[in-house]
Amino acid sequence: MDSPNKTARLAGLLYLLMGFAGMFGLMYVPSQLIVSGDAAATTANILQAEGLYRAGIVANLLCQTLFIFLVLALYRLLRPVHESYARLMLVLVIVAVPIAFLNLVNQLAxxxxxxxxxxxxAFDPAQLQALxxxxxxxxxxxxxxxxxxWGLWLFPFGLLVYHSGFLPRLLGILLMIACFGYLANSVTELLFPTFQKFVSPITSVTGTVGEFSIILWLLIKGVNEKTQSVAAQAA
Known part of the structure; x- marks a missing residue:
């Protein structure tokens, strides 16, 4: 059986790779190709850089695949802290991944x-661009x-980190703040889209700080194995 430190560092590595894949597919590629409100320019960009567009789709697929293996590693690491919270974290990710996979059909369309x-x-070029x-x-x-x-799973994850005893409580707090950042961003986009430009920069910071803090800690510091062992025995 792998040691808790190996599991922690594996989780950190998977999280880092997932983050890079997500940033490429969700942020970089759209920023290079999509021109807001201009169907002709956007479709021209996609046709001229079709390889980049396809790479973005593959990156999104990779991101979601890594998400599954990440949460399994975290479940293994944090299950001794609180079984119910760990299961909730796992279930929320398992629900999220199929939705994200299905959404990629829109990109393929x-x-x-x-x-x-x-x-x-039967369609003229302008109609195809609009579609x-x-x-x-x-x-x-x-x-x-x-x-x-993506927000909800961070709350039980944050609770597990906070109560673990082998990871800093501050990291757990930052993860829970990131949870509400994601939720605020989503709700604002759906209910108050005119305010999105004000909310998005703030929620981006909370998500980046919370998630990259735990990534770096897992990769560099790992966990206190003695404390983790005590948590496992107590469970």
Whole structure:
């Protein structure tokens, strides 16, 4: 059986890789290709950099796959702290991942619309461009929906870290704050979209600080194995 430190560092590595894949697929690629409100420019960018667009889809697939293995590693590490919280953390991720996978169909639909296959000859280029933007918008709102679960899983994760005794309590607090940041971002986008430009920068900071703090701690410091062993025996 792997030691708690090995499990912690594996979780940190998976979390880091997931973070890089997510930033590439969710942030970098859209920032390079999507022109807000301009269907012609957006579709032209995708056609000119189709490889980048496809790489973004693959990065999103990788991100969600890594998410599964990450939560399994964290479950193994933190289950001795509180079985119910650990199960809740696991379930929330297992619910989130299929939603995120299904949402990628919207990105793939854009490639179909721009592929110039024969059955699309009934549509003129402007209509295809408009439909492509519709699917990109649906993809965006799919992210808004799954973001609820990206936030929720951090709350039991934060509680487990806070009560663990072998990880700093501050990290648990930061994770719980990040949870409410994700939720605030999603709710604002759905209910008060005009305020999104004010809320998003704040919630981005809470998420980045909370998640990258635990990533760095798991990778660099690991866990206090003696304390973790006591927690396991107590459970």
């Amino acid at each position: 854009v490639l179909v619309l721009l592929s110039e296959v024969e059955f699309l000859a 492509a933007m519709v699917f990109l918008r649906l993809y965006h709102y799919g992210i808004v929906v799954v973001e609820v679960f």
